[in-house]
Amino acid sequence: MKLGIYCPDWILAWHNTDHQVVKMFSRIGEFSTIKTSFVASKNYTLTYNLDKIAQRFLPVSKPLHRHGLRKTDSKTDVVYHYGSPVNEKLFYKTVQKSPVFVTTGFMTDAFVTSLFGKPMNRKTEADELAKTLEKASLIHFHTLGGLQRFLHYRPEFKEKAVNIPFFLPNLRIPNKAIQRINGESKEIPILFVGSDGARKGLPELIQALDILGKTYLQSFCVKVTIVSKSKPDSTSGINITWFKYLPHDQILALMKKAPIFVLVPKMESYGLVLVEAMCNGCSIITDKDETRQEILGDTGLFIPPGSPSMLAQSLRLLIENKALREDLGERAQARASILFTPEIVSNQYNASFQTLINHES
Numbered sequence: 001m002k003l004g005i006y007c008p009d010w011i012l013a014w015h016n017t018d019h020q021v022v023k024m025f026s027r028i029g030e031f032s033t034i035k036t037s038f039v040a041s042k043n044y045t046l047t048y049n050l051d052k053i054a055q056r057f058l059p060v061s062k063p064l065h066r067h068g069l070r071k072t073d074s075k076t077d078v079v080y081h082y083g084s085p086v087n088e089k090l091f092y093k094t095v096q097k098s099p100v101f102v103t104t105g106f107m108t109d110a111f112v113t114s115l116f117g118k119p120m121n122r123k124t125e126a127d128e129l130a131k132t133l134e135k136a137s138l139i140h141f142h143t144l145g146g147l148q149r150f151l152h153y154r155p156e157f158k159e160k161a162v163n164i165p166f167f168l169p170n171l172r173i174p175n176k177a178i179q180r181i182n183g184e185s186k187e188i189p190i191l192f193v194g195s196d197g198a199r200k201g202l203p204e205l206i207q208a209l210d211i212l213g214k215t216y217l218q219s220f221c222v223k224v225t226i227v228s229k230s231k232p233d234s235t236s237g238i239n240i241t242w243f244k245y246l247p248h249d250q251i252l253a254l255m256k257k258a259p260i261f262v263l264v265p266k267m268e269s270y271g272l273v274l275v276e277a278m279c280n281g282c283s284i285i286t287d288k289d290e291t292r293q294e295i296l297g298d299t300g301l302f303i304p305p306g307s308p309s310m311l312a313q314s315l316r317l318l319i320e321n322k323a324l325r326e327d328l329g330e331r332a333q334a335r336a337s338i339l340f341t342p343e344i345v346s347n348q349y350n351a352s353f354q355t356l357i358n359h360e361s
Contacts, residue, residue, distance in 0.1 A: 001353060003028075004039035004069075004076035006095065008048045022082045027169040031346040034353065039076060041068030051086075063087045067094040078353045084132040092135040099137035099356040104129065106141065106150040107269055108290045114267040126153035133157070137356050142166050142270065145290045164348045165340055166272060170248070171279050173337050174256055188319055189223045191258035191282070193251055193273050194265070197230025201264040201287075207308035208315055210236040220319050225254055255280035259325050260318050262286075266305050271295060278336035283328035285314045299332035 005026055011019045026036045043066050051064035065087045079098045085091040092100065106129065112120050129150065133139050137160065141147040144163045151158055194200030209217065209224060214236050217224070225241045226232045232240050246254075255261065261282035263274060268287075274295055277284055284300040286292045293302060301318070303310045318325045338344065 001034050001350070001357065002074060002077045003034050003036045003353060004079045004095075004098065005036055006040045006079050006081045006091075007038065008040065008045040009038065009042070010045060010049070012049045012052055018082060021166065024169055025080070025082070025167050028167055028342075028346050028349060030169060031342045032350045034346075034350060037072075037074075037076075039069050039072070039079065041070055043068050065090075067091045069094060077357050078137075081136075084129060086132075088132045088135070099360050100135070101138045101140060101353065101356065102133060102136040103140045103142070104133060104150075105143075105269070106146045108145065108149070110289055111267060111269055111291075122149070123153050126150055130154045130157065136160070137359075138162060138352060140164060140352070143291055143294055145294050162352055164352065165345050166270070166275070167342060167345050167349065168272065168275065168340065169342045170252075171276065171336075171341055173279055173333060173341065174281070187221045187223050188260065189225060189254075189258040190260045190262060190315070191225050191227075191254055191277075192262050193227045193254075194263060195229050197226075197228040197232070199265060199267055200228070201262075201266060201305060202226065202228055202230050202232060204264060204306060204308045204311055205262050206232050206234050206240075208311035209238050210234055211308060211312040212315060212319075214238045222319060225258070227251060227254070252276065252280065255282055258282055259329060260285070260315070262311070262315070264303060264305050264311060268292075275336060275340050278332040279340070281329040281333040283318055283325035284332060285311065285318070296332065297335055299328055299335050301328070 005022060007022045028034050029036050047064050047066040054064060063086045067087065067090045076098045079095045079100045081100060082103045084102065084104050106126065109119070109122065139157060139161045141150070141161065141163050142165060147161055147163045151161065192202060192205055194202060197203070217238055223241070224238065227243045227246050229244055232242055234240060255277055259282065261277040262285045263271065264285060264287045268289070271286070271292055274284060274286060274292065278296070278299070284296060286296065286300055286302060287305045288302045301314045303314055
């Protein structure tokens with residue numbers, strides 16, 4: 001099966017999660033018979049980036065995107081587009097010879113309110129989204145919650161909407177025997193990973209640790225590691241190992257040794273780092289958002305964001321109860337192994353693409 005990925009070759013940004021997700025998705029052939037190629041023209045990449053500049057510094061009402069396909073002799077069985085297409089009429093006209101699989105999303109009310117500072121009209125949002133998706137052959141959501149929220153307003157899309165998790169090609173389930181050996185240490189590492197510390201809940205974590213106090217943490221041999229651009233600022237003098245940045249493989253190495261992982265964000269659309277923590281058997285403390293609950297199921301501790309006192313209580317519970325943190329970590333790892341591993345997720349995408357091909361033929 002030949003899958004044409006329609007996206008810019010490059011994006012003017014130091015860090016763009018959407019582009020990284022697409023680059024990871026392009027590796028799906030490592031776990032399936034799908035052959036991927038990038039099919040958008042160079043002109044599309046250029047106009048896409050020009051539009052980003054224009055919208056940031058001099059907002060314009062008409063998008064600058066100029067859609068087009070690269071010249072190639074090979075036929076594309078399915079076109080994959082990440083995100084609702086801009087200038088959608090021209091996009092669908094450009095790729096009309098192939099069925100189109102579009103990945104989109106419909107965030108939680110809490111996330112949207114945090115993003116815009118006030119509640120929004122979700123019906124209007126769903127209607128606007130529907131206009132861009134009407135001609136898609138199949139509409140894809142990364143979460144069941146996102147799919148259900150959209151269908152609540154636009155149920156007529158039910159027959160052509162699917163829910164498949166993110167494809168994360170680097171996910172691995174570590175050897176449990178090695179993890180048990182690491183778990184014999186008297187140290188209790190606590191790990192936080194989040195580039196934007198303020199948004200990811202770092203200040204509240206430090207406040208929670210200050211509530212527990214330096215003496216308490218030392219008595220349980222707690223070792224705190226922070227990976228964030230934001231510098232942690234403790235008022236009680238607790239010992240913190242801080243990295244402004246670490247390569248991904250080193251972050252995964254820290255996760256393998258950390259029985260407790262904390263991410264209680266004020267605003268977060270998904271939380272891919274939680275899936276990685278689950279794979280590595282961490283017991284996890286996170287926020288009560290619907291999306292995080294869908295990711296973790298009953299394998300984590302959920303608290304409201306912005307509550308250092310409740311975070312301190314949850315930390316104390318895991319620090320003092322080895323059996324609980326091991327149970328949560330083992331169950332989180334088991335959940336990740338059946339929901340998020342690249343072998344399983346690639347099969348789900350492959351089945352959806354094959355359904356489109358069979359329908360077209």
